[in-house]
Amino acid sequence: MEQQPTIWNPVAECMPREELLTLQLGQLQQTLMRVAENVPCYQGKFKEVGFNPGDLKDLSDLANLPFTTKEDLRLNYPYGMFAVPMRDVVRIHSSSGTTGKPTVVGYTKADLASWTELVARFMTAAGVTNEDIIHIAFGYGLFTGAFGLHYGSEAIGASVIPISGGNTDKQLMIMQDYRSSVLVCTPSYALTIADRMEKQGIAPESLALRVGLFGAEPWSEQMRVEIENRLGVIATDNYGLSEVMGPGVAGECLCKAGMHLAEDQFIAEIIDPDTCEVLPEGSVGELVLTSLTKQAFPMIRYRTRDITRLHYETCDCGRTFARMEKTRGRSDDMLIIKGVNVFPTQIEEVLFQIEGCQPHYQLVVERENNQDKLEVQVEVNEKIFFDEMKQQRAFVTEAEKKIHSALGLSVKVKLVEPSSITRHEGKACRVFDNRKN
Amino acid sequence: MKVEQISIFIENKSGRLAEVSGVLGDAGINIRALSLADTSDFGILRLIVNDTDKAFNVLREHNFTVSKTEVIGVEVPDSPGGLSSLLQTLDKNNINVEYMYAFVERSGDNAVIIFRFDDVDAAIDVLTKNSIRVIEGKKLTSI
Ligand SMILES: [Zn+2]
Numbered sequence: 337m338e339q340q341p342t343i344w345n346p347v348a349e350c351m352p353r354e355e356l357l358t359l360q361l362g363q364l365q366q367t368l369m370r371v372a373e374n375v376p377c378y379q380g381k382f383k384e385v386g387f388n389p390g391d392l393k394d395l396s397d398l399a400n401l402p403f404t405t406k407e408d409l410r411l412n413y414p415y416g417m418f419a420v421p422m423r424d425v426v427r428i429h430s431s432s433g434t435t436g437k438p439t440v441v442g443y444t445k446a447d448l449a450s451w452t453e454l455v456a457r458f459m460t461a462a463g464v465t466n467e468d469i470i471h472i473a474f475g476y477g478l479f480t481g482a483f484g485l486h487y488g489s490e491a492i493g494a495s496v497i498p499i500s501g502g503n504t505d506k507q508l509m510i511m512q513d514y515r516s517s518v519l520v521c522t523p524s525y526a527l528t529i530a531d532r533m534e535k536q537g538i539a540p541e542s543l544a545l546r547v548g549l550f551g552a553e554p555w556s557e558q559m560r561v562e563i564e565n566r567l568g569v570i571a572t573d574n575y576g577l578s579e580v581m582g583p584g585v586a587g588e589c590l591c592k593a594g595m596h597l598a599e600d601q602f603i604a605e606i607i608d609p610d611t612c613e614v615l616p617e618g619s620v621g622e623l624v625l626t627s628l629t630k631q632a633f634p635m636i637r638y639r640t641r642d643i644t645r646l647h648y649e650t651c652d653c654g655r656t657f658a659r660m661e662k663t664r665g666r667s668d669d670m671l672i673i674k675g676v677n678v679f680p681t682q683i684e685e686v687l688f689q690i691e692g693c694q695p696h697y698q699l700v701v702e703r704e705n706n707q708d709k710l711e712v713q714v715e716v717n718e719k720i721f722f723d724e725m726k727q728q729r730a731f732v733t734e735a736e737k738k739i740h741s742a743l744g745l746s747v748k749v750k751l752v753e754p755s756s757i758t759r760h761e762g763k764a765c766r767v768f769d770n771r772k773n
Numbered sequence: 774m775k776v777e778q779i780s781i782f783i784e785n786k787s788g789r790l791a792e793v794s795g796v797l798g799d800a801g802i803n804i805r806a807l808s809l810a811d812t813s814d815f816g817i818l819r820l821i822v823n824d825t826d827k828a829f830n831v832l833r834e835h836n837f838t839v840s841k842t843e844v845i846g847v848e849v850p851d852s853p854g855g856l857s858s859l860l861q862t863l864d865k866n867n868i869n870v871e872y873m874y875a876f877v878e879r880s881g882d883n884a885v886i887i888f889r890f891d892d893v894d895a896a897i898d899v900l901t902k903n904s905i906r907v908i909e910g911k912k913l914t915s916i
Contacts, residue, residue, distance in 0.1 A: 716782045716815075716838045717838060718838055718840060721838045722840075723842040723889070724871055724872070725810045728815075751782070751784075751815050752784055753782065753784045753836075753838070754836050755836050
């Protein structure tokens, strides 16, 4: 039997950093040439700052280039940012915009091949092999998640069950009957599955699941522990966004010490989301990505809005690529309430400590009499429902106190009925800021 | 002696009570007694029904958050001071009443009150020693 690798592409993934930086510089110069030639949006941006692609001599010069934002993609809807003619594009995907038009991205054959490679890398890093049966519960469609994982699985030689999203009972039946060993979905859907298993009395040991590849939304370490306990899997994180590639931009190895970011294909910078200054190594800030190999849809300094931190020491697994911490939320989601910066994930962590399980919650911010008011709505469940009113009220008071001490901000906690918080394609909408309306 | 009561979390918005009774009615379940404790945001609805397990399952299926609690039904003479002397007896014996509510039907000439105690067994003990009639759980759900 052929031995499965533990590192999919050791030459790339364990490349000495000096070599990596040389590779990045050469690829960046080529990418800049290509966009300056083929993408009017970049021609305009470069002209504005008086930049010629030939001017870039050092990787540090990248910091002088303008950013690309979601707004740029919207203005160039649908195909304005494509750097190749449509005859070379073999696939269109788009990302669900929360407001207005979605953004459209394209892939050439070579782009699909590199995407496949990136997913195969992080799946292998999470311990997936050709013996595995991969249960892909991401929605197949314009969203990149399902297809990315599908290609990676096939590249590895694993068996794919393209079940797509929804219908949890059917998912469970297939998981039991087909012996799915790897679950691919959002972390919140993994918990929905766990809830349903509990209701149906299905023990995790009765399933063949052993690895979970979860992504497409931020999740906390506590949530990882809960998923691992309730589903009986090793839960790993992966990161990607369709504007840049889809899943595979970064993914965790079994050391669970951050997600290895594919630096042979992307340059990562961390900036201060307010001042837009590049921050020194090891700082927490917004991740900015530049693609190095993409043909159809190259991105120069794309502002991901994801808040994270990068670590550059070589990982115990031997990979040299930077390790990206779990995203702490989006710079868009960051709320400034009475001058205090609040990320939904902070509140999530507090609720987790009180409930001992992943809460379904949402934050509603209102302005009353020029005062910002934050209401935390928490869906009640059997673990936090008490028959006695004084216990139920004590729960609310305790939650309010703990959030207050964690954030330095007083909030109102409101219990709501199960399933009353809107979920969008398996992702929960966490924040409603009504101050802007 | 004990009887199982169902508690349901409901948000304080119109129509929720009607929805609960609708769900139970459709499942052919009769409500024997009910009480609602509420705050400005939410309420806890407590029910004694003729088929507790079925009610529990059907409410869960309809996405309500439900729990089961043990309570007891006590006969109280329907005469002035009936309830008050009962409460005094409990108090004297250090039995804490968490909450109580009246049963819809009567048992002969007597009213029936549902009690939730923090220590149910101790409460039953005190009540029987004081010759106060605790109604059989089975009898209560089928009244
Ligand atoms: Zn590693």
